[in-house]
Amino acid sequence: MSRKWTAALLCLSLTLGLALGGCAPSAAKQSRSGFYFDTVISMTVYTNDEKLLDDAQAECQRYDDLLSKTKVGSDVWNINHANGERVAVSEDTRDIIEKALEYSRLSEGRFDITIEPCVALWDFTGDAMGILPDGDALAAAAAKVDWTQVDVSDGGVRIPAGMTIDLGAIAKGYITDRIADFLKDRGVKNGFLNFGGNVLTIGGKPDGTAWNIGVQDPQGTQSQGILGVVAVEGEAVVTSGIYERGFDVDGVRYHHILDPKTGWPVQNELAGVSIVAEDAFDADALSTTVFAMGLEAGTAFIEGLDGIEAVFVTRDDAVTWTSGLEGRFTLQEQ
Known part of the structure; x- marks a missing residue:
């Protein structure tokens, strides 16, 4: 075949390709923010679907x-007010509670959604912030905490009368995953979600490089509040620490990560833990669980899990990270 005919056929192929949509226009960057789950959320995706983020926000509201x-x-309100009766719930609610109980087993009770009676006695953001709860009342509330009493079946969820649950420690992670699934089902290949500090990336950047996600400085001593950055593609980064919600009394930091056995804030050498995982739910649950374990036990625990990594920050500003983040995590220069 002559070069002339080859060039003509190539031109015809390109023309047909454009006519049939083979060279579709590149996806446009779109962003949206809102207030759900008692926190600010933001979504940035690359799509030409003008309705997509409106629909995603409707899912957030649901x-x-x-x-x-x-x-x-x-x-959750119905479960907490059922006075010991079984409550029919949605598939999503049953799924998230079952996953939460798996983490309770895995962490030997350090993670427990029945800690709500203790949570109710603390105020880390409102008018009563800075006031310690009554010790006897907190001990009585802690006596009601027992994840093994949560009964989940196809018929619904039942907890004993007087017990209550709080999904706040994991709901954002679960919902972040579900919204990401919703976006991917609608064709999104690249983007990132930030649901109150729970960051989940969809793929990499449109140019093929990884997203560089800032890891929160729990002490607030670094520039712009960023301790370092971790390169991720299609992964979540979630941080828990003493900086998020808390107050100081007589030199003691009282924060929202409570010990299920006592109802008092966990006190150890850690100021913060950031988890890198494929799912935001895993990262959300593990950030709380591993913080409660402390540096040594928490590091060993994460090193024993496949596909999970962590960055640890101590109260004296020492920073360590698990072996799988070597070459992926870069500490910010002071």
Whole structure:
């Protein structure tokens, strides 16, 4: 075949390709923010679907209505007010509670959604912030905490009368995963979600490089509040620490990560833990669990899990990270 005919056929192929949509326009960057789950959320995706982020926000509202413990008629509100009776719940609610119980088993009770009676006695953001709860009342609340009493079946969820649950430690992670699935089902290949500090990336950047996600400085001593950055593609980065919600009394930091056995904030050498995992739910649950374990036990625990990594920051500003982050985590220069 002559070069002339080859060039003509190539030109015809390109023309047909464009006519049939073979060279589709590149996806446009779109962003949206809102307030759900008692926190600010933001979504940035690359898509030409003008309705997509509106639909995603509607999904966020649906989950908020379903899982909030304060909204009358939500699944969690109904469970907490059933006086020991079994409550029919949505598949999402059953799924998240079953996953939470798996982490309770895995962590030997350090993670426990029945800690709500203790949570209710603390105020880390409102008018009563800085006031310690009554010790006897907190001990009585802690006596009600027992994840093994949560009964989940196809018929619904039942907890003993007087016990209550709080999904706040894991709901954002679970919902972040589900919203990412929703976006990917609608064709999104690249993007990232930030749901109150729970960051989940969809793929990499459109140019093929990884996302560089900032790891929060729990002490606030680094520039712009960033301790370092970790390169991720299709992974979540979630941080828990003493900086998020808390106050100081007589030189003691009282924060929102409570010990299920006592109801008092966990006190150890850690200021913060950041988890890198494929799922935001795993990262969310593990950030709380591993913080409660402390540096040595928490590091060993994460090193024993496949596909999970962690960055640890101590109260004296020492920073360590698990072996799988070598070459992926870069410490910020002071």
